[in-house]
Amino acid sequence: MSGSNKIFVAVVGVGGVGKAFLGQLEHLRARMQRQNVLLELVLVRRSKKQYFDNFAPLDISQALQNLDNSGNAAPPFGETVDTLAKAPNKVILVDNTSDQEIAASYPKILSKGISIVTPNKKAFSDTYDLWSQIFASAANGTGGPKCGYVFHESTVGAGLPVISTLKELIETGDEVTKIEGVFSGTMSFLFNSFMPVGGGGGKFSAEVKKAKELGYTEPDPRDDLNGLDVARKLTILARIAGLKVQSPTSFPVESLIPKELESVSSGDEFLEKLPQFDDQMEELKLSAAKEGKVVRFVGSIDAPSQAVRVGLEKFDASHPIAALKGSDNIISFHTKRYGSNALIIQGAGAGGEVTAMGVTGDLLKVVRLLH
Amino acid sequence: MSGSNKIFVAVVGVGGVGKAFLGQLEHLRARMQRQNVLLELVLVRRSKKQYFDNFAPLDISQALQNLDNSGNAAPPFGETVDTLAKAPNKVILVDNTSDQEIAASYPKILSKGISIVTPNKKAFSDTYDLWSQIFASAANGTGGPKCGYVFHESTVGAGLPVISTLKELIETGDEVTKIEGVFSGTMSFLFNSFMPVGGGGGKFSAEVKKAKELGYTEPDPRDDLNGLDVARKLTILARIAGLKVQSPTSFPVESLIPKELESVSSGDEFLEKLPQFDDQMEELKLSAAKEGKVVRFVGSIDAPSQAVRVGLEKFDASHPIAALKGSDNIISFHTKRYGSNALIIQGAGAGGEVTAMGVTGDLLKVVRLLH
Numbered sequence: 001m002s003g004s005n006k007i008f009v010a011v012v013g014v015g016g017v018g019k020a021f022l023g024q025l026e027h028l029r030a031r032m033q034r035q036n037v038l039l040e041l042v043l044v045r046r047s048k049k050q051y052f053d054n055f056a057p058l059d060i061s062q063a064l065q066n067l068d069n070s071g072n073a074a075p076p077f078g079e080t081v082d083t084l085a086k087a088p089n090k091v092i093l094v095d096n097t098s099d100q101e102i103a104a105s106y107p108k109i110l111s112k113g114i115s116i117v118t119p120n121k122k123a124f125s126d127t128y129d130l131w132s133q134i135f136a137s138a139a140n141g142t143g144g145p146k147c148g149y150v151f152h153e154s155t156v157g158a159g160l161p162v163i164s165t166l167k168e169l170i171e172t173g174d175e176v177t178k179i180e181g182v183f184s185g186t187m188s189f190l191f192n193s194f195m196p197v198g199g200g201g202g203k204f205s206a207e208v209k210k211a212k213e214l215g216y217t218e219p220d221p222r223d224d225l226n227g228l229d230v231a232r233k234l235t236i237l238a239r240i241a242g243l244k245v246q247s248p249t250s251f252p253v254e255s256l257i258p259k260e261l262e263s264v265s266s267g268d269e270f271l272e273k274l275p276q277f278d279d280q281m282e283e284l285k286l287s288a289a290k291e292g293k294v295v296r297f298v299g300s301i302d303a304p305s306q307a308v309r310v311g312l313e314k315f316d317a318s319h320p321i322a323a324l325k326g327s328d329n330i331i332s333f334h335t336k337r338y339g340s341n342a343l344i345i346q347g348a349g350a351g352g353e354v355t356a357m358g359v360t361g362d363l364l365k366v367v368r369l370l371h
Numbered sequence: 372m373s374g375s376n377k378i379f380v381a382v383v384g385v386g387g388v389g390k391a392f393l394g395q396l397e398h399l400r401a402r403m404q405r406q407n408v409l410l411e412l413v414l415v416r417r418s419k420k421q422y423f424d425n426f427a428p429l430d431i432s433q434a435l436q437n438l439d440n441s442g443n444a445a446p447p448f449g450e451t452v453d454t455l456a457k458a459p460n461k462v463i464l465v466d467n468t469s470d471q472e473i474a475a476s477y478p479k480i481l482s483k484g485i486s487i488v489t490p491n492k493k494a495f496s497d498t499y500d501l502w503s504q505i506f507a508s509a510a511n512g513t514g515g516p517k518c519g520y521v522f523h524e525s526t527v528g529a530g531l532p533v534i535s536t537l538k539e540l541i542e543t544g545d546e547v548t549k550i551e552g553v554f555s556g557t558m559s560f561l562f563n564s565f566m567p568v569g570g571g572g573g574k575f576s577a578e579v580k581k582a583k584e585l586g587y588t589e590p591d592p593r594d595d596l597n598g599l600d601v602a603r604k605l606t607i608l609a610r611i612a613g614l615k616v617q618s619p620t621s622f623p624v625e626s627l628i629p630k631e632l633e634s635v636s637s638g639d640e641f642l643e644k645l646p647q648f649d650d651q652m653e654e655l656k657l658s659a660a661k662e663g664k665v666v667r668f669v670g671s672i673d674a675p676s677q678a679v680r681v682g683l684e685k686f687d688a689s690h691p692i693a694a695l696k697g698s699d700n701i702i703s704f705h706t707k708r709y710g711s712n713a714l715i716i717q718g719a720g721a722g723g724e725v726t727a728m729g730v731t732g733d734l735l736k737v738v739r740l741l742h
Contacts, residue, residue, distance in 0.1 A: 027544035035513075142406075160530045160714065168532070172731040173398035315528070320717075323694065328712050337724045339697050343531065346691075347714035354708055360543040369739060 005371055006089045008055065009363070010043035013096030014064055016047075017119055017154075020356035021096055026060045028360055037371050042091075043084070050074040055087055077102055085112040090370050092148075092363060095120050096356075104130065108138040110148040115370070117362035119154030119355050124239070125232035128246050131239055139369075149366045154358030156183065156233045157329045157349045165345065166240050169335055176241050178334040180300040180342075183233045185327035185350030186224040187297040189216045192324055195285050195294045197317045204281035205274035212271070216327055220267030225256040227297075230310045234299040238252055238308050241301060245308060254311025256297070260297075288314045294322045320344060376407055376742055377460045379426065380734070381414035381451075384467030385435055388490055388525075389417075390726035392467055397431045399731055408742050413462075421445040425457055433722065445681055448473055457481040461741050463519075463734060466491050467727075475501065478497045481519040482506040486741070488733035490525030490726050495602035495610070499617050502610055510740075520737045525729030527554065527604045528676070528700045528720045537611050537704065546707040547612050551671040554604045555696035556721030557595040558668040563695055566656050566665045568688045575652035576645035583642065590639030596627040598668075601681045605670040609679050612672060616679060625682025627668070659685045665670060665693045 009025065011018060022041075029039045040057040042190045043050065049071035051058065058066065074080070084091045093109060095102055095118035103123035106116060107130075111259070124131060135141030138150045169176055182188045194207045201207070208225070211217050217224050231248035238245045245251065255262075257270075258277040264270050288295045291313040298321065301308050315322040324330050329349025332342035348354045380396065382389060393412075400410045411428040414421065415435070420442035422434065429437065445451070455462045464480060466473055466489035474494035477487060478501075495502060506512030507522045527533045540547055553559045565578045571577070579596070582588050588595050604620035609616045616622065626633075628641075629648040635641050659666045664685040669692060672679050685695040695701050700720025703713035719725045 028542065031542065159543075159708075161536050161716075164535070165532050168530075168728070168732045168735075171399065171402065171735055172530075172728045173395050174728065217683050318694070320691075320694070323689070323691070326712050337530075337728060338719050339717060341697050342717035345532075345714075345716055347712060348709050357539070357543045357545065357708060361539040364539075364542055 001356045006038045006040060007367055007370060008040055008042045008084075008087050008089050009094060010045075010084055010091060011041065011063075011096065012077075012080075012102065013044045013099075014046050014067065015096065015098060016352035017355045017359070018096035019064065020352035021094060021359050022060055022063060024356050025363070028364065029060065032367065037367060039367065040089075042087070043080070044071075045074055045080065045111070048074055050080065052080075052083070055065065055089075077105065079294055081105065081109050081112065081114070084114055084146045091115070091368050092117060092370075094118065094359060094363065096359065097125075098122055100126070104275075107133040107137040110134065110139075110143060111152055113146055113148050115148035115366045116150045116271075117359050117366060118150075118152050119158070119359055120152070121155045121229075121232045121236065124152055124155055124327040125235040125248050128239070128244055150371055151362035151365055152236075153362050154355045155236055157331055157345070158328060158351065159354040159361070160331070160345050160347050160349060161332050161358035163236070163240065164343055165343070166237060166333065169333060169337075169343075170241065174338075175303075175336040176333060177303050178301065179237055179241065179303075179331065179334065180298060180321070180334070181331035182296060182321060182324055182329055183230045183299050183331070183349065184224065184297070185329060185348070186211060186216050186218075187230065188324055188329060188349070189214075189327040191294075191296050192326065194281070195288070197294055197322050199289075201285075202274065203278045205271070205278050208274060212267075220270070222257050222261075222267065222270055227253045227255050227310045230297070230299045234301060234308050234310055238301045241303060243301070243303070243306050243308065249310040252311065253309075256312075284312065292317060296321055296324075377409045377411060377737055378415045378741060379411050379455075379458050379460050379462045380465060381455055381462060382434075382465045382467065383415075383448075383451075383473065384470070385415060385417050385438065386467065386724035388730070389465075389467035390435065390724045391430055391723035392465060392730050393434060395727050395731040396734070399735065400431065403738065408738060410738065411460075413458070414451070415442075415523035416445055416451065419445055421451065422652075423451075425456070426460075436702040448476065448640065449479075452476065452480050452483065452485070455485055463488060463737050465489065466494075467730065469493055471497070477521065478508040479505040481505065481510075481514060481521055484517055484519050486510075486737045487521045487728050488522075488737060489523050490529070490730055491523070492526045492603045492607065493573055495523055495526055496606040496619050499610070499615055505587075518667070520740055522733035522736055523607075524605055524733050525726045528702055528716070529722065530725040530728035530732070531700060531702070531716050531718050531720060533608070533702050534611065536714070537608060540704060540706055540708075540714075541612065545709075546674075547704060548674050548707065549672065550608055550612065550674075550702065551669060551692070551705070551713075552702035553667060553692060553695055553700055554601045554670050554702070554720065555595065555668070556700065556719070557582060557587050557589075558601065559695055559700060559720070560585075562665075562667050563697065565652070567657070568665055568693050570660075572656075574649045575645065575648050576642070579645060580642055583638075591631075591641070593628050593638065593641055598624045598626050598681045599624040601668070601670045604677050605609045605672060605681055605742065608732075609672045612674060614672070614674070614677050614679065617648060622679040623682065624680075626684075655683070663688060667692055667695075691717070
């Protein structure tokens with residue numbers, strides 16, 4: 001096998017997604033080897049530790065254990081990047097963190113010829129300036145063939161083919177008029193339980209508590225209820241669709257955190273006091289029910305008016321958004337070509353394995369472009 | 372611009388899909404030119420005529436007119452392939468026909484280094500032998516780097532990302548347990564009209580007649596009602612999922628053509644006599660309604676039992692397949708990773724523009740791999 005068929009993989013972040021990714025990498029490595037492409041894991045890193053042996057291939061199945069037992073104190077991230085830039089083979093950096101600092105260094109990493117695949121939303125939903133710099137430094141942007149490639153399918157809808165589909169619609173010349181959907185597994189679960197089609201459902205605060213107990217929310221549920229996660233995803237899609245959205249706070253985002261509870265000191269205290277505000281949500285539920293509708297927490301992009309918004313909306317019981325189940329995401333693309341019925345993609349939009357699938361799929365795209 | 376950034380495109384078949392494709396090619400050409408890749412249309416061909424000027428670039432907007440006015444009698448297709456194989460640049464053949472003979476020559480074309488993008492189902496749903504030969508001759512199969520690439524997203528669900536999604540699920544190591552859906556725009560329209568959720572709908576023969584009048588069926592509606600189009604799509608998906616399906620007739624396919632009308636001489640005579648068989652369909656409708664269900668014409672692949680089937684099935688009114696609208700397709704992937712809720716893709720699965728979109732998207736994939 002020639003050296004050019006060997007590609008190095010460096011993994012930063014080994015939490016839920018990172019672990020699932022390593023499992024999928026092991027599978028993909030065996031698969032690609034049969035096609036004469038050798039994927040070698042050469043570095044694993046978490047916030048405080050790094051395992052790297054001068055580009056010697058690491059045993060993927062032992063990588064986490066080795067990181068824990070034999071890893072060194074992690075050097076500053078910039079040093080790791082400089083080391084990777086000296087690799088004798090092409091390098092793909094897999095950023096499974098949600099680290100803002102790493103995100104900010106993407107332009108530098110790409111310009112050194114290192115490719116990036118990642119579910120890290122921060123990089124693509126921060127300032128429009130960072131977004132522009134990233135794609136100005138990427139081989140699949142305007143950075144030229146010496147730059148690295150960057151793919152981020154899992155930043156929206158995890159493994160669902162959302163970003164690739166939107167890109168293809170645009171690249172083949174379709175006109176996207178509206179994108180609408182449920183973009184958060186937490187919000188999906190919460191509203192499918194709070195107001196299922198056909199009636200029922202508990203008080204809002206009780207459903208938030210249940211969602212937290214089932215592991216569907218962040219440790220502090222306010223991090224879901226403030227709508228910022230959805231706003232970040234909408235920012236990314238809007239930018240791909242050609243809108244110059246400055247940041248995830250530069251359009252209306254409805255927070256479900258009562259003003260009075262924004263500054264309580266802990267998530268637990270928040271959950272304790274939330275029942276005092278159930279009446280507001282109950283009223284909303286009743287008014288929707290009177291119209292034969294249900295309430296859902298959605299994001300939407302209206303292309304002609306350049307309007308992006310995130311918040312509560314009412315939907316007819318027969319609408320696909322109303323009929324969503326569990327913690328599924330749903331994304332509808334309304335386009336000129338698809339006419340009156342949207343192109344719809346639906347399924348689990350959160351979880352380690354499906355998020356990692358988007359990352360592994362992106363890795364495969366880069367491998368095919370590199371080798 | 373260096374010669375290696377120039378890629379030749381040859382188009383065979385300029386009907387509805389071919390015309391839409393040429394429009395999209397014009398858009399894509401302008402887009403790629405900004406990225407320093409020059410896509411040149413060098414040949415257009417329909418069954419009897421060919422327009423080719425020794426690899427001189429053709430004006431895309433005038434290509435059809437020039438084919439009609441200045442085209443020569445088309446040489447045997449094999450000669451055209453031999454000519455294209457001598458091109459000074461890489462060539463992508465866009466086969467917008469449903470021609471069996473062209474399909475049969477794919478292995479030869481690919482082994483000459485010419486890439487193929489196509490919505491032609493025949494090539495991928497004929498014998499398993501042809502399927503194997505195609506991918507044994509392709510750079511994205513086991514044919515090696517001197518062969519051409521082959522992509523066929525539009526053979527199932529037109530522009531919907533069905534094949535790419537299934538491939539990614541498998542390549543990243545997911546286990547597909549079941550694929551199920553409505554794979555025919557005609558059958559979708561027919562059953563959504565014949566038995567809409569909530570009641571209503573006309574006699575079956577009247578709905579067939581209406582579908583024909585609206586242009587939703589083949590000139591002879593029996594070409595839709597025999598189920599073969601759906602069987603071809605299922606054959607393709609099953610093979611991608613790893614099942615060695617020998618042909619689209621090697622598994623149970625339910626035909627909606629009454630035995631007595633199989634051999635009537637014309638589509639018109641068929642439509643005239645079909646009302647005599649409405650009672651059977653009406654009975655089915657009633658029995659489904661009694662169970663609170665609707666009848667739909669679906670295809671399914673059960674991976675563990677290797678069972679493929681095409682035919683009528685009953686679905687609860689709340690099932691996504693029951694709620695389909697217009698002539699939309701819906702495809703559900705049940706996998707280990709996606710758990711109890713499937714990954715669902717839904718939208719228009721027929722029509723010139725959306726079919727061409729799948730072809731143009733594939734062309735873009737090949738361009739990125741080639742340049």
